[in-house]
Amino acid sequence: MSNEKTILAIIPARGGSKRLPRKNILPLAGKPMINWSIEAAKNVPSIARVVVSTDCDIIANTAKSAGGEVPFLRPSNLSSDTSSSVDVVRHMLEYFKGIGECFDYVLLLQPTSPLRSPADIQGAIDLLNVKKADSVISVCECEHSPLWSNTLDDSLSLENFIPQNVKNMRSQDLPQYYRLNGAIYLTKVEQFLQEGVLMSGNSVAYKMDSHNSVDIDTKLDFIIAETILREKTHE
Incomplete structure (x- = not known):
C-alpha cells in the first residue's frame, strides 16, 4: 500500500461482558x-491512528496509558x-469526518484477539494491496471439519447425521475448511460507507495461524491465550 493511503485502526471495547466480566x-x-491489540497496531508503521471506542472510563484510561487514543466515550x-461493530465503526468515522479528518481504510481490531501480531496486521495490509481488494478479513483453519457436523432434533437420532459419502473418509482426506477468526477486518472506507458491511463482495481472506487466532469469550479461552502468550515470551 502506498504511503498516500491512510489507515484508521479502531479497537472496540465495551465495558459490559456477561460471560467474562471486565474481560x-x-x-x-x-x-x-x-x-x-493497541501495541500490535502501534507497531505497524502504515497505520495512521490507533483509537479505542469504549463506554467505560476505566477502559479509556487503560487504553490511553497503553498509547491508544480515546477521542470520546461511546454513547449508550x-x-x-x-x-x-458496523455501527461502532460508522460512528467513529463520522466523528473524524466532523473534525475534518478522513481515511482511506478502516481496520477493526477486536481486543478479544490478543495473539494477533503486528506481522499479521501488516500481512493483511500487504495482501489488500497485492489483491487490489476492497477488504481483507482474517481466517484460520477449522479445528474440526464441518462435514462431520450437523444439527440434532429432540430425538437425538444420528440417522443421516453424516452424509454417506463422508462417513468413511479419513480426517486427513477431507477438504480443508477455514473460518472467520474475528482478529482482522480491513476495509476501504468508501466501500464500507456505501454498503454498510465490513466484508464486501471484493473481499479476500488473510490466513492466520490457529495459535494466533484465539478469540477470548470464556474463561477457558482466556487460559488458553495466556498459556500461549507465556510460552511465546519464554521462547
Missing part, C-alpha cells in the same frame, strides 16, 4: 488484555449487547 482489561500475561445507544 477487555483483565490482566493477560502481565498486561491488560486490550494493551495487546452504541454500547448495548445488541450494538454492532
